[in-house]
Amino acid sequence: MSEKLDQLNKLYAEIDDLHRAAAILEWDQQAYMPPGGARPRAAQLATLARIAHEQFTSDRMGYLLDSLEKELGDQPYDDDNLSIVRVLRRDYNKAVRLPAAFVSELAEARGLATSAWAQARHANDWAMFEEYLARMVELKHREADYIGFSDRKYDALLDEYEPDMKTTQVAEIFEPLRRELVELVRAISEHADRVDSSALHKEYDPDKQWLLAHEALRTIGYDFHRGRMDRVPHPFCTSFSIHDVRVTNRVIPDFFNSCFFGAMHEGGHALYEQGVDMKYERTALAGGTSLAVHESQSRMWENMVGRSRAFWEFFFPKFRKAFRKNATGLDAEKMFRAVNEVTPSFIRVEADEVTYSLHIMLRFEVENLLMDNKLRVSELPAWWDEAMSSYLGITPPTVAQGALQDVHWSIGLIGYFPTYSLGTIFAAQLFEKAQQVMPDLQEQFARGNFDNLRGWLTENIYCHGRKYTLNELAMRITGEPLQTRSYIKYLKDKYSEIYEL
Amino acid sequence: MSEKLDQLNKLYAEIDDLHRAAAILEWDQQAYMPPGGARPRAAQLATLARIAHEQFTSDRMGYLLDSLEKELGDQPYDDDNLSIVRVLRRDYNKAVRLPAAFVSELAEARGLATSAWAQARHANDWAMFEEYLARMVELKHREADYIGFSDRKYDALLDEYEPDMKTTQVAEIFEPLRRELVELVRAISEHADRVDSSALHKEYDPDKQWLLAHEALRTIGYDFHRGRMDRVPHPFCTSFSIHDVRVTNRVIPDFFNSCFFGAMHEGGHALYEQGVDMKYERTALAGGTSLAVHESQSRMWENMVGRSRAFWEFFFPKFRKAFRKNATGLDAEKMFRAVNEVTPSFIRVEADEVTYSLHIMLRFEVENLLMDNKLRVSELPAWWDEAMSSYLGITPPTVAQGALQDVHWSIGLIGYFPTYSLGTIFAAQLFEKAQQVMPDLQEQFARGNFDNLRGWLTENIYCHGRKYTLNELAMRITGEPLQTRSYIKYLKDKYSEIYEL
16 A cells, blocks of 8 residues: 555544544444533534544645545556545535534534424423524535535535535426325325224333344344444434444334334335445445435435334234233234325324425425525424425314424434435335345245345445446436435335235 | 634544544443444444544644634633643644554443443352453553653653643652551541441432432532433443433442432532533533542542532531431441541442542552553452552452452553542542631531532532633732642541541
8 A cells, every 4th residue: 555545544443433432422422311411512523523534624634635636547447546546525615614613613503402402392492402503504605605506505514415416306306296295195095994003003012122222233243343223313323434334213102113113214224335345445436425325325224124014024923022012913914004194294203204305395395495584494384394294184273293203304414314315215226126136025024034135235236335336326226316216116016016006 | 713723623523523432332321232233333432432522633733723823823822712722732742642443442342341240249249250351451552652651651641631640650649648647547447336337238229329419419419401310330420411411320229328329429420520610511621620520529529529528518418318228327427427537448449538548549450450461461450459458458358349340451440540549639629628618618518508618619610611721820829839738638527527536
């Protein structure tokens, strides 16, 4: 390895350490921190962010990247070292546009807003969060201005989570999809009696739910030697190293899906992070390549695996063992149908596969309104209620079940939501391919074998870390760029069968 | 405030942020981290330590201290700003002697050794820890050489935990005390039948123990809004801010004392950290002033409060409510006597007040042998067993109950143990004064009122943070320097009465 490459890797490893340390502080903030800790924690996060940003945007980093681009120019595209330089260059060019003081300001605002959000949501009180969100929106406006954009201000934010994706592209994907989904929801609503999910809305002992969620994670191959699951108000997955990837989750005592599919969803993210080639530890290639690719994995394991008939053929006996009383009158087939009930609901993370993307489209719409200065933060809850009525025909009874439900905006994640749907779309494209390559995949699931799917995903996606972009992965694996055809086909096939459309 | 003072405080605040972030990573490492996380965590801690050290020992810090010493020279000794500069100067002069690379090396070794220790202790296997300890001893030798010493190498290490304390002074305090303690233990052993502690060695439901430990913490005034308690292999207290001070604890299912008095002990540390004047947040004055003063608080709340007759007059009904079956045949008086049983035992943290310091003297002796190159790490377990036999007349049945019992050496704390006894000695000196000032203190305890003691300690010790040293506090509060008279009197009075000597 060249001396400069060695220097670059050493410099980046320490920046990575700072980012991971911040992730630990943020995890604790959600999972364990007492209320008094909020303000000092925000200051600590701001300091870590500032130092990491200063080191990353240092002249030395710029010099090393310049030198190494020349030195490695002849290497093949997928050479590890060239890929490290390529990925760092992309991050670097964006980072140098943000002043260190702004990065620190944003980190501190995130720290404060997260705690305020958790309290506001708990108290069902929008007013407790409004000023923090207004501050965050103002900061994201400034961030977009720093980063720059040619068409829409939202492009600058979207690019952070999904490199090279544009607002108009997302709109072009969403618009026809919305029509398909609305049509499918309508058709299903006329056959609503085909599915009975009442068994899921019973008392489920929280401790047993927690144990079964662990069982689900073990089933799909999550490595507890390199991870653990803790309780938080809003589930997420976070990675402190390829060797320490944590999931978080919550339990709703009278609804089965939340904890169980929360574990499957975050477990999907975690499989991705745990599956990165260990040689990339503390390099720029460690971690998932983009949010949409990340979501393709969480949504695939949650829905295409966890809500498949085959999965429940294998898993239903475990469910019955844990919840004998609630399982009375149920069987694998009824369970499969119950967990796939399509019905308009308030909470995005608990939405079914068909209505899910409508929740995303609503958020995409409102985030654009905020970034185009066409909506004030104070008007958001009312706008939300109207939009829910127009998208899904229902109105949230409380703001906690409405505009306050997601943690994202409090931690500055504006432009992030579309990646959930883009990821879901990609998941279907990948899953179609996986089934072509492994035609007996469903039979494998029914036998409790998820190793081949995980192995195929590891080989094709996980192990590469950040080396390839979404579109590069799509081309390499499926031979075509991201497309919605597979997704629409997947939904129509699955739900036509379930609802006898 | 002068411009330079402002700059100093800003610079230090960020160094403080880095130290607190490291404390969070270390807390997680003990409380929650999965085994796989050990190696990357060590790297992260090393990076935080290195950056904090570099910033602290920067020329800028030296320049600001030089300038401010001139600028503030006329201020009274206890002026906040002058005190900040004085305390930073003491730390700075020591820190600049340690190369940044060494600090980072030490932090990484700590990270690795802590995990190795936890696994070795769990497996009762000295060999799993030996090489890590040997490495740590080697590092502490180098540290002492960097810091420098005129008499004993151990002085350099001791000074880190107890500023200005010398090895010979400790020996001078310990030697006569040892004779008194050995004599007292001997006298008590002839009256051993006066106390029956069998009720404490029964099955105590772990969850109920945990709840009662919370009750104990609430009783003494620990603020859960600014703290929490988590399970670890070896209890400790850590502070992420004056607003986020955490205790950790463990539960032994068939022994009452461990969890309960663990909470009282760590709670004492925590009251100190929570009691620092909030205006010192993110300054050099935030936190306890020295380890001995810290231990004076943990030992006072654990023993002088928690093992007092008056405490159990108040607390026994709560104990009985939690453990109705085990409480059969007990009353407050019997409980008071039971928790004060004096008997040679293997585990330091569970030792009674009389034998406790003998455990410390053993550690003081062996640490000096290691630092004087008179004992090899591989010889330590055998030495330990012999020393236990000579000090306490017993031999540990396992190495986990012997040389592997304490976390300290794995995190580089050599020179720390003596502060436990110095603190205990100081606690008696302080407590004697508190009882002079508040003659009805025991009656207050019996009524469940611990606010006046905590208030008096807050006003005289806690609120000052690091402003005064141990001896300064002793002089200010009791009018004399640290002395063992009060401690010996306290032990003789208490145990002569209990054991009818």
